[in-house]
Amino acid sequence: MSAHQPLHAALIGAGPLGINIYRHALKRPDIIISQVVDIDPSLKGKDMGEHAGLDATGVYISDSLEQGKRADIAILATVSDLPRIGPQLLALIDAGLSVVSTCEELFYPWNSSDEWSKTIDLAAKNKGVAVLGTGVNPGFLMDSLPAMLTGICSQVEKIEVRRYQDAQFRRIPFQKKIGAGLTYDEFERRKNEGTLKHVGLSESMHFLAQQLGWTLEKTEDRIEPVIADRTIQSEAMTIVSGQVAGVRQTGIGWVNGEEKIKLSFQASVGEADSYDEIEIFGTPHIRSRIMKGVHGDIATSAIILNACKSILKAAPGLRTMADIPMITSVGV
């Protein structure tokens, strides 16, 4: 697929993720989002460009797939969980489309629902299309990239991934999402409501385990506040010592009573440094760090759009990042 023959994609989902993907697609020579579908009645008929805060693009949001418009592939950016995305996926597969999705649980779905996974896999194989859930996390930083790095190890005893982000200069909604400025009690309440949880650590762990031939007997997904030890000033708020500056989420996977996988995600206002680090305790020992970390919003859109051409070359069925042609970018 060269830049001269752009792919035509149907984008399903015109929420924040879909908007982000749409904006990035407009800048690319290799992909055209030819139609946008969203079931929200208030969006029906709106110009997707304007909905994304840009100039009108002449692509109007529809409540269903439009048969008359070319679509080589579907980009599904709606929900995070398998039971809700399952029927949406089956409809796209039934329409003969391969699918790349942002759905976190779809990245490695066999553990959360073996039944949905088998149903999707079978439907995709019957239609000769491929389905992939991917993204930056889950999808890349804490799973496929560390898995790829193990390729140069003769054996692996343990994998740790550390994603640390200073949220001081990030968008205000991101700072709020990580609980910055809350009291400890408010943090605990939001934690119990489930609104602080990053979805996907468990999927990343099961993917890694499968690559290395481990069977995880137990996984833990722990959420704790990062407490400010001084007054921290961001554009949006002042966090005083003792208040919550952000969140730390830790996923741990055990094999035979041993911690074999440890994924730490920490985002707080005033974090000392931002980076994405992978440490493989193996032969040889590998410690790899992406300096300053990876900007999640840009990278998520990028990998979803980059994945389209790989998925069209993949074998039919429900796929993972480990069994499709490598996802790479476009050189300019």
Next chain:
Amino acid sequence: MSAHQPLHAALIGAGPLGINIYRHALKRPDIIISQVVDIDPSLKGKDMGEHAGLDATGVYISDSLEQGKRADIAILATVSDLPRIGPQLLALIDAGLSVVSTCEELFYPWNSSDEWSKTIDLAAKNKGVAVLGTGVNPGFLMDSLPAMLTGICSQVEKIEVRRYQDAQFRRIPFQKKIGAGLTYDEFERRKNEGTLKHVGLSESMHFLAQQLGWTLEKTEDRIEPVIADRTIQSEAMTIVSGQVAGVRQTGIGWVNGEEKIKLSFQASVGEADSYDEIEIFGTPHIRSRIMKGVHGDIATSAIILNACKSILKAAPGLRTMADIPMITSVGV
């Protein structure tokens, strides 16, 4: 392929690379080297364990493939260039074996010999087997790993890879190989003889270009001495100021008159730091570093042995690292 059902591999080539692979395979639960082939008459009948400086293993070096011994795959560790490895590959393919090879030119052979590439691809497809050339460099650090990292970029303007190695504590043959201790004139003579050249920068560049949709109009592969600016003492030698401490090799690839790919490999006795760094000038900008670098000997054996199970799942034909199932290690 689980640890309970080890692969049986035929190893072709009992030189230093083959010995290194054999030693590592003995420590792994997932692979058994069931036979070793080498055309050197002086090796015929020798026990491969003893030849590798270990205890006898009961595997005797043969001058041809032994039909009576199970082989699921062949590991070809003989020569670096396509014209010489081509006939060896065709013989293995003809025997119905998929092949993983250390041959540097085979990593991305279309540019150095399109004819050999097509011949090998066609023969492999006819026999339903897959062929891969891989390793650490070329094969991983300067090509597949940077290509994979571009997957989270919406576009890429330039890629630089810097592999810096302090050779002070490496094996003496390695120090000699990089020219440490030579005078400038001796270095130039060895450079002109071709014995200082690391093979593979050009293959890495063409692979990267292909992944990003670039066509390189020109590549350069430059070799220069690293000159000691002080007296450096290693176990093997004393290098005085003005003598050669090591080698710097730079591969540059151009697109429309612009430097788009720059691969720098520098190994010298007394190098300030060892690391493998990838910098992607794109959106987002990515700088990723493997601290202390990667030990080439261990990692080469590892990726060759790890590749075996991937290649058995790959589509038939001449493959690259970008179109096979991901190569990963074994968890212990």
